[in-house]
Amino acid sequence: MADLMDSAKKGIEQVLSKSDRKKYEEARAKFEEQRNGADELDGRKFITVSGLPIKDLYTPDDVAGKDFVEEVGFPGQYPYTRGVHTDMYRKRLWTQRLFSGMGNARQTNKRYHFLLSQGQMGLSVAFDLPTLMGYDSDHAFAKGEVGKCGVAVDSLKDMEIVFDGIDLGKISTSMTINAPAAIILAMYIAVGEKKGVPSEQLTGTLQNDILKEFIAQKEWVFPPLPHMRLIVDTIEYGTYHMPRWNTISISGYHIREAGATAVQELAYTLANGFAYIEAAMARGLDVDQFAPRLSLFFNSHLDFFEEIAKYRAARRIWARRLKEKYKAKNPRSWLMRFHTQTAGVSLTAQQPENNIVRVGWQAMAAALGGTQSLHTNSMDETLALPSEKAALIALRTQQLVALESGVTNTIDPLAGSYFVESLTDQMEEETEKIFNEIEQLGGVLAGIDKGYFQREIAKSAYAYQKQVEKGERIVVGVNKYVMDDKVDIPLLEIDDSVETEQCEALRQLRQARDNAKVDSTLAELKAACKDESKNLMPYLVECSKAYVTLGEMVDVMREVFGEYQEPPMF
Amino acid sequence: MDKIRVLLAKPGLDGHDRGIKVIAAALRDAGMEVIYTGLRQTPDKIVSAAIQEDAQFIGMSILSGAHMTLFPAVAKLLKEKGAENIHLFGGGIVPDQDAAKLEEIGVGRIFTPGATTEEIVTYIRDTARDLPEETL
Structure with a gap:
């Protein structure tokens, strides 16, 4: 055993006997003499989707000197390169969770019951843009957008309908909401209470990641500092009242979708995570x-091995920082649990059925990377919100990967691959370089202020587009094997009557509720906003219970906190 | 001939600006003058900015499904302000049948996923050639 550990530690030089080493060198010399060494074929470059050059062959030399015990190790053990749990999918599969929401609360509730009946294990709520931006459905800015890219939620009333007939003590819910995240969490707590499930028993995740909004997805309301206060409020509240709830999902997904490379996604996301920890x-x-209770959320893009390496490197960097820099002592603080979504940006409007296959291997990369939960995109998402059939195929895709492909039988099956280990190391090294750049700028908030992230991402997006247009990168159906096809898959349409009905329901709510209570809870919220020492969560819960609308709460907060405007740049 | 002036805008609440920024960079590299308004512009602000900036084109990017509200709103304002000479076009997640309806009310091409920056540059140059004298 000692010999084995020794050889594992010191790499190729010690693994091979002298005569084997000679054979190895001869074979390598022969390969090097015969290889063509080209870096492209018919103009298509051998680079990852992020532009990293990939060699024709990886050998033990690429991992020479690597300390396998310290750097790769075992699952469930520091630094968790091989996975956060000892038994991984042999004990429990990842949570199958499709991000969905459309039209009004009733339509969304119906979709949830359908997905749960088909084996989905948890819910994931997609809100419409007015909700994401903190506007009620009857606000002038909401015109034409109500229910269009998610469900419209104006008050606790809508939340009650969204979760009607669903046991919140058993089903976990992920909610993709950021600027008004604290308000939606407050509404969820209120729904739970009404259903007899106290906040201590609620399980799920609130996205609640405003830094990546400033960096990439651009759905903010207030300036960065009040937003950071709200996030720390939810983390603090969760710590004392919601022990099973992930108070934040630190997200690289949107950073990647906006155009970042895999390394940028990794570096910016982890840097944001550290900023929340420090706050x-x-x-x-x-x-x-x-x-x-911190969780992360990554993209699964087209380049299979690059994505797997990214997840493995992410766990290792996170564990090391938590232990070494932030001095966390509880091993549960070191392990980085994450959700994955396949890359929406990789889907094509042309020949949309091809997307089913793309999503298939992206889901497999997430599984081989050790994800804790997974959303698989529907083939029609470049065209509309998913139809029921397309969503079902997406759910089945991950069930096929989980149950038929065999990749869940053993833990981290790609460990020890010269290529994957070498790429994992490369991801880590490149990420550390970006951490240094961010530090030089004065940290994440300073970087946002200077437009650093926004500019770097726009640059990467433009470079990618140019590669596609030059044919250095192939997109089947777009720049190769193009067919003059008209899309003939059935698409989901959101009727404009959703907006009219939502506005009417809101009018009725404002009449029927106890408006004196609304005024008093809002006044208390406003006073608390002005007092930095107050955690706003209890005030938001009280407002929610009084059926104060999302827009009314945001208005009061906006009066105290102000609004953020991004300087336009490209 | 002077540079072609294009005002690019993202109306509505959507913040997904990857596409419009790629287009902005590509038009700039093709030698055009690009004015990018930034996010969350109301139709009113977009039209006023286009007039003020002497833009010959307004390009709008909408991915949120609100295109049948926002394109007509901008087209109507252009008419009201006597600025129909400014050519309105766009891109985003827009089904073919909606693009056809928008064309009927005078909106130009709607580019959808998979369109190349070259196609868009060519479209703008070709359209510029056909624009009435006084707008150039």
Whole structure:
């Protein structure tokens, strides 16, 4: 055993006997003499989807000197390169969770019941743009957008309908909401209470990641600092009242979709995570109190091995920082649990059925990368919100990967691959370089202020588009094997009557509720906003219970916090 | 001939600006003058900005499904302000049948996923040639 560990530690030089080493060198010399060494074939470059050059062959030399015990190790053990759990999918599969929401609360509730009846294990709520931006459905800015890219939620009333007939004590819910995340969490707590499920028993995840909004998805309301306060409020509240709830999902997904490379996605996301940790510690929380409830969220893009390497590197970097820099002592603080979504941006409007196949291998990369939950995109998402059939195929795709492909039989099956280990190391090294750049700029908030992230991402997006247009990168159906096809798959349409009905329901709500209570809870919220020492969560819960609308709460907060405007740049 | 002036805008609440930024960079590299308004512009602000900036084109990017509200709103304002000479076109997640309806009310081409920057550059140059004298 000692010999084995020794050889694992010191790499190829010690693994091979002298005579084997000679044979190896001869074979390698022969290969090098015979290889063609080209870096492209018919103009298509051998680069990852992020532009990293890939060699024709990886050998033990690429991992020479690598310390397998320290860097790769075992699943469920520091630094968790091989996975956060000891038994991984042999004990429990990832949570199959499709991001969905459309039209009004009733339509969305119907889709949830359908997906749950088909084996989905958890819910994931997609809200419409007015909700994401903190406007009620009857606001002038909401015109034409109500229910269009998710469900419209104006008040607790809508939340009650969204979760009608669903046991929130058993089903976990992920909610993709950021600027008004604290309000939606408050509404969820209120729904739970009405159903007899106290906040202590609620399970799920709130996205609640505003830094990536400033960097990539651009759905903010207030300036960065009040937003950071709200996030720390939810982390603090969760720490004391919601022990099973992930208070934040630190997201690389949107950063990647906006055009970032895999390395940029990894670096920016983890840097954001560290910024939240530092903000919560500055509030006086102990890192081990809240770090175990932090979760991450990554994209699964087209380049199979690059994505797998990204997830493996992410776990290792996270564990090391948490232990070494933030001095977390609880091993649960070190392990990076994450959700994955296949890359929406990789889907094509042309020959949309091809997307089913793309999503298939993206889902497999997430599984081989050790994800804790997964959303698989529907083939029709470049055209509309998913139809029921397209969503079902997407759900089946991950069920096929989980149950038929065999990739879940063993843990981290690609460990020890010269290529994958070498790419994992490369991801880590490149990420550290970007961490240094961010530090030089003065941290994440300073970087946002200077437009650093926004500019770097726009540059990467433009470079990618140019590669596609030059044919250095193939997109089947777009720049190769093009067919003059008209899309003939059935698409979901959101009727404009959704907006009319939602506005009418809102009018009735405003008449029927106890408006004195609305005024008093809003006044208390406003006073609390002005007092930095107050955690806003309890005030938001009280407002929610009084059927104060999302827009009314945001208005009051906007009066105190102000609004953010991004300087336009490209 | 002076540079072609294109005002690019993202109306509505959607913040997905990858597409419009790629287009902005591509038009700039093709030698055009690009004015990017940034996010969340109301139709009113877009039309006023286009007039003020002497733009010959307004390009709008909409991915949120609100295109049948926002394109007509901008087209109507252009008429009201006597600025129909400014050519309105766009891109985003827009079904073919909606693009056809928009064409009927005077909106130009709607580019959908998979369109190349070259096609868009060519479209603008070709259209510029046919624009009335006074707008150039």
